[in-house]
Amino acid sequence: MNKLTGLFLGVFLLFGLSWLTFAAYPYITFAGLQRSKDEATGALAPPGNPGTADQGARVYAANGCFYCHSQFVRDKNAGSDIDRKWGKRRTVARDYMFDRQVFLGTSRLGADLTNVGDRQTDPQWFYRLLYNPPAVTPESVMPAYRWLFETRLIQGQPSADAVKLEGKDAPPPGYEVVPTAEGKALVDYLLSLKKNYPLPEAPEATE
Amino acid sequence: MMNQAAISEREIQPGPATERDGPSVVERSIRVPVLIFFASGVFWLIVASAFWLLASSQMHKPTAWWAFPGVAWLSFGRSYPVFLNCFVYGWATCAGIGAGIWLLARFCHVPLRSSLFPILAGVIWNIGLAVGVLSILAGATAGFQLLELPSYAAFILFLGLLMVGLWAITIFWNRKPGPTYISQWYILSAFLWFSWIYATANILLTFAGAPGPAQPAINWWYIGNLLDLWLTPIALGIAYYLIPKLVERPVYSYRLALFGFWSLALFGGWTGMTQLLGGPLPAWMITASIVAKVLMLLPVLAVAANYHLTIKGSFEELRWNPVVRFIVIGSMAYTAYAVEGSLISFRSIGQITQFTLITVGHNQLGLFGFYSMILFGAYYYIVPRLLGRQWLSQAMVMAHFWFCVVGIGLLFFDLTIGGSIQGFALQDPQIPMAAVSDLIQPFLMVQNVAVLLLVVANLIFAAAFAFIFLISAPVKYRAAAFESSAEATNKVASEVSVA
Numbered sequence: 271m272n273k274l275t276g277l278f279l280g281v282f283l284l285f286g287l288s289w290l291t292f293a294a295y296p297y298i299t300f301a302g303l304q305r306s307k308d309e310a311t312g313a314l315a316p317p318g319n320p321g322t323a324d325q326g327a328r329v330y331a332a333n334g335c336f337y338c339h340s341q342f343v344r345d346k347n348a349g350s351d352i353d354r355k356w357g358k359r360r361t362v363a364r365d366y367m368f369d370r371q372v373f374l375g376t377s378r379l380g381a382d383l384t385n386v387g388d389r390q391t392d393p394q395w396f397y398r399l400l401y402n403p404p405a406v407t408p409e410s411v412m413p414a415y416r417w418l419f420e421t422r423l424i425q426g427q428p429s430a431d432a433v434k435l436e437g438k439d440a441p442p443p444g445y446e447v448v449p450t451a452e453g454k455a456l457v458d459y460l461l462s463l464k465k466n467y468p469l470p471e472a473p474e475a476t477e
Numbered sequence: 478m479m480n481q482a483a484i485s486e487r488e489i490q491p492g493p494a495t496e497r498d499g500p501s502v503v504e505r506s507i508r509v510p511v512l513i514f515f516a517s518g519v520f521w522l523i524v525a526s527a528f529w530l531l532a533s534s535q536m537h538k539p540t541a542w543w544a545f546p547g548v549a550w551l552s553f554g555r556s557y558p559v560f561l562n563c564f565v566y567g568w569a570t571c572a573g574i575g576a577g578i579w580l581l582a583r584f585c586h587v588p589l590r591s592s593l594f595p596i597l598a599g600v601i602w603n604i605g606l607a608v609g610v611l612s613i614l615a616g617a618t619a620g621f622q623l624l625e626l627p628s629y630a631a632f633i634l635f636l637g638l639l640m641v642g643l644w645a646i647t648i649f650w651n652r653k654p655g656p657t658y659i660s661q662w663y664i665l666s667a668f669l670w671f672s673w674i675y676a677t678a679n680i681l682l683t684f685a686g687a688p689g690p691a692q693p694a695i696n697w698w699y700i701g702n703l704l705d706l707w708l709t710p711i712a713l714g715i716a717y718y719l720i721p722k723l724v725e726r727p728v729y730s731y732r733l734a735l736f737g738f739w740s741l742a743l744f745g746g747w748t749g750m751t752q753l754l755g756g757p758l759p760a761w762m763i764t765a766s767i768v769a770k771v772l773m774l775l776p777v778l779a780v781a782a783n784y785h786l787t788i789k790g791s792f793e794e795l796r797w798n799p800v801v802r803f804i805v806i807g808s809m810a811y812t813a814y815a816v817e818g819s820l821i822s823f824r825s826i827g828q829i830t831q832f833t834l835i836t837v838g839h840n841q842l843g844l845f846g847f848y849s850m851i852l853f854g855a856y857y858y859i860v861p862r863l864l865g866r867q868w869l870s871q872a873m874v875m876a877h878f879w880f881c882v883v884g885i886g887l888l889f890f891d892l893t894i895g896g897s898i899q900g901f902a903l904q905d906p907q908i909p910m911a912a913v914s915d916l917i918q919p920f921l922m923v924q925n926v927a928v929l930l931l932v933v934a935n936l937i938f939a940a941a942f943a944f945i946f947l948i949s950a951p952v953k954y955r956a957a958a959f960e961s962s963a964e965a966t967n968k969v970a971s972e973v974s975v976a
Contacts, residue, residue, distance in 0.1 A: 273657055274649060274665075281666045281742050285673065285706070288746025292698035292762070293677050296691035303690065331620030334554020340832060344755030349828045351755075353906035361757045363690035371620055372689045376752050378832035378903060379536075381910050404540070409911035411921075413539040417549040 326459020418453030514575030521567020585652030605633030663714030701749025803854030810846030838892025884930030895920025
């Protein structure tokens with residue numbers, strides 16, 4: 271009996287340390303993060319996410335975007351992220367305090383998306399990319415996400431968010447391609463990805 | 478305390494009569510539950526293979542018709558997690574549980590009174606995984622890497638895991654008095670660690686809604702432990718049993734074995750954050766993981782040295798034994814995997830490799846080259862002993878072996894070279910992302926070929942497993958695992974003398 275007790279006690283104590291450090295500690299400390307307040311303007315950072323972001327994040331997860339796209343910017347001495355203009359500063363824990371789910375990602379088959387909503391502000395750009403990636407970047411290895419769109423008969427006025435498609439992607443005359451509710455939520459989420467506010471613990475990189 | 482002899486295979490051999498008749502009483506009592514877990518493992522390996530081939534084809538050519546463009550549930554974002562989950566929770570975990578309970582029951586010499594409990598656990602595990610995989614295909618993923626199974630499926634899996642764990646402890650508790658073995662330590666601890674991390678990660682991430690910045694830490698803590706404290710100790714426990722058994726010598730060093738075990742227990746839980754170099758976590762967390770990853774070389778080298786010194790001198794005569802081959806290649810891959818793991822965790826190297834195909838190749842070296850190879854060896858050893866039958870064809874086993882070795886070798890070198898090119902290209906801001914994609918195209922094509930080889934290997938393995946049930950005729954028990962009858966006679970004699 272002693273052997274089993276000793277084994278379990280040893281294993282329990284050793285592993286308990288790791289559990290406290292990497293599971294319990296972040297769970298407790300990061301729950302207590304506070305926003306930073308700019309003394310001059312009174313602006314709060316991070317400002318918080320629009321209400322639709324969570325819904326779009328579900329679509330982002332469901333379609334596995336995070337298997338190819340990361341969402342964090344490393345410091346200037348830790349990689350080329352800032353030189354690639356994926357962000358002006360590194361991201362820190364506080365940047366993610368309002369995200370219901372965080373997708374840091376570990377692969378960059380595609381570009382980093384931390385600030386994609388800052389680089390691209392036109393929803394049409396995202397719709398065209400999701401509908402047919404090579405139409406936006408010819409060498410892209412990104413798959414098309416056609417199920418986030420529907421082709422339908424134009425009734426009365428064309429929809430405001432009908433996707434502007436050219437060439438062989440264009441719908442037949444009288445029809446239009448519009449994003450589904452999921453497609454819209456995803457693009458709203460992508461547009462909301464911008465960590466372009468200042469945080470004292472992560473000053474902008476200088477040359 | 479354990480003594481030197483305890484590590485050796487000094488178990489009480491079943492009497493000569495049972496030897497001739499077939500599996501021992503203990504083995505007969507665990508036959509059904511072990512085979513249920515083994516068969517589930519093979520089933521999920523085949524499901525995983527299909528999705529692996531699909532996902533790697535999609536990485537290579539997303540617009541080709543065989544990539545099913547436009548079909549949501551077969552898109553890369555779902556085929557890839559389905560492959561990984563089927564591979565890890567289907568194949569690797571079921572095979573590991575099967576081999577683990579076989580080892581525990583053998584060591585403890587306790588025939589099972591009722592196998593209903595473990596059989597039920599196997600059924601529950603399969604139901605949970607099937608529900609989870611269908612959910613991922615439908616888009617209902619939990620969205621955390623290697624924790625994609627939604628909470629309801631994870632809950633079912635946890636019930637199954639809990640049953641297996643309790644059962645393992647019960648076996649150990651009721652064991653016949655006698656020495657304990659290092660394999661038992663690895664396997665019992667593995668069950669404890671796995672239940673602990675699986676419960677923690679799922680509860681904190683999905684039920685208790687961990688705050689955003691804490692999620693990556695918890696997620697990668699889990700993934701690091703899943704590899705280092707679940708799959709690794711299971712495979713090491715198996716190899717620590719099979720290597721001395723096959724060379725008919727005790728483990729070389731008892732102290733080295735103990736050192737290896739406790740240093741794994743000490744450092745294994747700290748390695749996960751190396752995937753998040755430069756990430757939004759306190760720097761000390763990442764540094765702690767880097768240090769742990771380097772210190773992990775201690776248990777790895779201790780185990781490698783112990784295996785090597787145990788097998789040394791006997792390898793030539795055993796090189797045609799398929800079990801030995803799989804175990805030796807698996808153990809070598811383990812050392813390579815650990816050395817590479819500590820290299821790419823250094824900040825200077827990691828910042829180039831961390832987002833590239835190198836990571837994928839590294840994980841495959843661990844999951845397939847190390848873990849799966851050892852588990853294949855375990856199947857080839859255990860299944861004939863449970864059934865009292867012989868594998869249908871040795872040629873088939875050799876074909877399986879070579880497809881595995883060539884496939885994983887090609888996959889690893891391809892992803893490592895391609896990943897290095899990708900890493901240096903990513904590091905140069907002048908090279909646009911589209912050009913980086915262009916650079917790795919040929920490597921994605923070779924990856925596809927390598928995956929195809931491994932899928933063929935898995936199919937051969939599945940066929941061999943099916944044939945032993947369907948076709949193979951019962952043979953003398955001791956001749957079951959490929960030994961000529963002369964060798965078998967010697968073996969019985971030497972085992973009796975050890976006992």
